[in-house]
Amino acid sequence: MEDVLARADFITVHLPKTPETIGMFGPEEFAAMKDGVVLINAARGGIYNVKSLSDFVAAGKIFAAGIDMFEEEPCTGSPLHEFDNVLLTPHLGASTHEAQVRAGVQIAEYVSSGLEGSIVPTALNMTLVPPEMMDAVGPYVPACQMMGRILAQILGCIPKTLRVEAAGTIANADASILVAGALDGILAYRRAGSVTPVNVESVAVRHGIKVDTASIADADEYASAVKVVADGVEVGATLFGSMQRPRIMSLLDYKIDIAPAKQSLVFEYVDAPGRIGAIGTLLGNEGVNITTMQIGTKPSEKTALVYMNVEGNVNDQLLEKLSSTLDFKNVWSFSL
Numbered sequence: 001m002e003d004v005l006a007r008a009d010f011i012t013v014h015l016p017k018t019p020e021t022i023g024m025f026g027p028e029e030f031a032a033m034k035d036g037v038v039l040i041n042a043a044r045g046g047i048y049n050v051k052s053l054s055d056f057v058a059a060g061k062i063f064a065a066g067i068d069m070f071e072e073e074p075c076t077g078s079p080l081h082e083f084d085n086v087l088l089t090p091h092l093g094a095s096t097h098e099a100q101v102r103a104g105v106q107i108a109e110y111v112s113s114g115l116e117g118s119i120v121p122t123a124l125n126m127t128l129v130p131p132e133m134m135d136a137v138g139p140y141v142p143a144c145q146m147m148g149r150i151l152a153q154i155l156g157c158i159p160k161t162l163r164v165e166a167a168g169t170i171a172n173a174d175a176s177i178l179v180a181g182a183l184d185g186i187l188a189y190r191r192a193g194s195v196t197p198v199n200v201e202s203v204a205v206r207h208g209i210k211v212d213t214a215s216i217a218d219a220d221e222y223a224s225a226v227k228v229v230a231d232g233v234e235v236g237a238t239l240f241g242s243m244q245r246p247r248i249m250s251l252l253d254y255k256i257d258i259a260p261a262k263q264s265l266v267f268e269y270v271d272a273p274g275r276i277g278a279i280g281t282l283l284g285n286e287g288v289n290i291t292t293m294q295i296g297t298k299p300s301e302k303t304a305l306v307y308m309n310v311e312g313n314v315n316d317q318l319l320e321k322l323s324s325t326l327d328f329k330n331v332w333s334f335s336l
């Protein structure tokens with residue numbers, strides 16, 4: 001400590017209160033310090049000898065001090081109160097009623113986020129996410145997970161490339177949060193554990209996935225959006241409503257607008273009259289109910305894509321029957 005006292009411009013104390021540390025910094029230690037030193041105690045009261053400290057502050061030896069802990073709390077009287085260059089703060093923590101309530105609510109929110117595989121902003125092994133950024137990008141984690149699951153079911157394998165594009169108000173967000181969500185969705189069927197911003201790079205390397213990100217200022221008619229592309233297969237989503245629910249805005253480069261349900265059927269075919277009626281009739285005969293539906297077209301290719309949220313027993317036999325009977329280009333069943 002002698003070497004530190006003689007050389008340090010700033011000295012901060014982070015020690016438990018023990019017989020060995022009480023009065024650890026007194027007249028001899030303050031005298032051994034450099035002129036103009038700045039001292040901080042955020043540990044326990046009594047480690048700095050406050051009376052002696054005030055004497056050296058008054059003499060100009062100590063340029064400034066910040067004290068957060070006192071021998072008697074609350075500290076209503078101290079010789080340090082008279083100095084403008086000494087900052088004394090009440091060591092309250094979450095002692096007030098309001099802070100206790102907020103701390104409890106925040107813990108519950110973060111535990112819930114962790115169990116859902118989402119982002120826990122205060123995780124010790126990840127970069128702190130500013131609250132304003134978390135408010136903007138955090139709700140997109142479930143959307144990225146959803147898009148990842150869709151891509152996994154379309155591809156049927158782990159992709160070699162993954163690109164995540166953030167647009168609009170979240171264009172400058174930490175892309176690792178979005179990539180982690182998308183990768184978590186892609187790998188969900190493997191039950192390999194959650195992907196987080198902490199381990200996203202190592203997970204991608206382990207599975208041989210080349211990850212790329214992009215920031216796009218304009219999200220077209222949306223305030224913000226995220227697009228995920230895996231091995232050239234694209235899906236895009238935005239958020240809607242007060243609950244910030246994911247809404248698919250594009251799939252396979254078809255422009256659509258639908259809130260995905262737990263079970264969906266997607267058809268891609270050469271556009272022609274009567275196709276939707278034929279699909280509805282066949283599904284109805286099999287006891288499958290269509291709850292919501294969206295159609296996207298590519299006039300230049302004369303093809304269409306239908307996204308249907310459905311209820312009922314969708315099995316391989318039904319998919320085969322749909323494909324063979326109606327001559328689709330592609331048929332997928334998504335379980336989200």
